[in-house]
Amino acid sequence: MTEGCAVASVLGVLEEREAAARVRVKGLREEAARLAEVLEAAEIKLDWRVIAREELVEALAVSAAETTAVTEAVAEQGRDFPRDSRVTDR
Template sequence: MASVMGLLEERESAARAAVEELQAEADRVLAELAVAEGVLERRVIARVELAEALAAPAEEAALVVPGPREASAEAVKVPVTGSVVPRWHQAGTLQALAPEYRRIVELVESAEGDGAGMSAKELAARLGLELVPAKIEGVRSRAKRLVEREWLAASPSGRFTPRRPTATARAAAGTPDGGRGGGS
């Protein structure tokens, strides 16, 4: 008859072997998952970039504004979906941005809370998009483009925050400087 302690040691060894085997399988699956996520991210970005590149030339529109003389007219470019995001500058307003970029800046600037900013997922939700990776990555790509062009700032954690007050934010606050300073 085997001792009770010997039986328990055998069972412990079998359980340890099963755990090690399952851990090895989990490590393999996690490695495959990381590779698959990388492929998905690259394909989402490529699709978004391609869609923007294809949309830009076809959708460039010009609004004709009559000049001082009716015979001469100037073409004023109106930002459209897929247009290039201009760099932010002191005189820049949100009207220089295409509608989807303008909406992202407005959402980030109007975000309530502790100033931690908004994640791409929160932006996608507020934009009314379906919360699937492709939509979230599209929003993240646009927000990162706004960060590159200095319309927004990004925290190390990947949250997007207002970079500088824009004309819309100042107007919404009802003050020329966005409600900052000027106190007694």
């Protein structure tokens, strides 16, 4: 009968370990779900920042092109940029 008690004891230990493993798995699943939400929010913020940078680069390129076009047009006319009549030399 001693063998039967030992088997029951080992079985009890295995059942306790299984229960503990189930609790751990449940906790990890909950943590993974929480982290998935945090990751999604971070990815959305990253997308916004990428779009903002791309929009800025595009706007700066357009502005630079417009400035270059005006500079070239003035240079072709052989004169300097028009001066603001409100600005006086000192």
